[in-house]
Amino acid sequence: MSAVKPVSFTLVITGAPYVSQAPQTALSFARAAVSAGHAIDRVFLYGDGVHLASSLCCAPSDEVNWHREWSDFIAQQQIPAVACIASALRRGLVDDGEARRYERDAHNVQPPFRLLGLGEWVESMTSSSRVLYFQPGGGH
Amino acid sequence: MSESSVADGAGMASRHAVLHILNKPPGHARTHLCLATLAATDALVLIEDAVLALASGLDTSAAVYALGPDLAARGLAADNGQTGVIVIDYEELVALAAGADKTVSW
């Protein structure tokens, strides 16, 4: 279809599901990028985008469960998916390790999503060919 | 800035210096910031709410693309009467992003 030579993308998602269109646009982009032969180095959830990592998402059955769609996609494609730990902790998203550290009795982040620092994003900025941001819409 | 063409099936797109990807609606402060930094040799891609600019009018000499699924979702016709706007799908958005020297997400 295209003569563009393969590049590597990092997709940063800063808009939350069911608040913004960001997770949908990013996933449509990611699927198209993979089928065109491009690499996706990393998906990085930042700000309100970390809500996408919550495994406790309960979407109505006639709506898309964006958490599940994204989890399936990144597991299939083996794409590292990172939620910023500082954004996540403030918003009540914790994995089992952080739940222990902060003495909480539950956790809602599990593989394929991981909680790591902004250093992961800096790494993408230096190594990916393109870093794209999928953001909240105009109301935010 | 190189003008080397990335030929593809859709007949799109020479290579642009900066690919500006905008998702904010017309009137949003971010839309003004995007337009203020848009050079005539750059390209602007309207996605999500930004496609509403095709209904309200858009004044730029840069190349303008609009994401088809977002137009359709909002009941807007292909280019909604704006001349020169190229309607693209996600595959073509990927090709534009991959081919650009630099991208900015607004």
Next chain:
Amino acid sequence: MSVLVIVDRSPYGSWSGRESMDMALSLAAFDQPVTLLFSGVGVNWLRAGQDPASIFQKAVERNLAAAPIFGIGALLADQQSLEDFGLDASQCVTGVMPVTVEPTLLARFDDVVCL
């Protein structure tokens, strides 16, 4: 790689600017050249004399004062936005450099981040 991080959200009412600031700090931590640009309502980050104690937040003005210590290159501010909010350099935190926001400004950087 040099990165321009743009803050165009207001302080206090929005958390977005703080998250942009964290991105700038993390680039600095890894010795990547980074510049901050304040634009639109974002220029209100720069106003001297902020006292947010009674709204239970930390002063972004004070956080921003630490930027040079961590190696954040410059604090740029859109001249027009400064005027729109009645600010001149004497009413801002130290080290603010007014600029005109235009295409050539972006061209000075390899990457532009605007959350």
Next chain:
Amino acid sequence: MSQTPERNNEGFLEDPWAWSRDVAAVIAGEDGIELTGAHWEIIEFLRSFYRDYQMSPPSNRLFVKAVKETLGDDKGNSIYLMQLFPGTPAKTACRIAGLPRPTNCL
């Protein structure tokens, strides 16, 4: 533990203003650190940094950078700081200085 104000499960004070030099000595003792003038110089630096900027250096790298900027190359290097505050120097030093637990963000 009874000798210090309320602390979390990693030994950080819940209230940075409940700190005193005696408290610092107790916390340091738990890490097997006997506080010398060299330690106090860094502790005072951290507390005055926190007072001035309403934040502690948000990562170990930035801690080293801030010490370097303020106290010079001899002290602003990770070997020197590691000798004084074993483990992750920023974390150990913040705990002794009574500052909040870093979020591990960077």
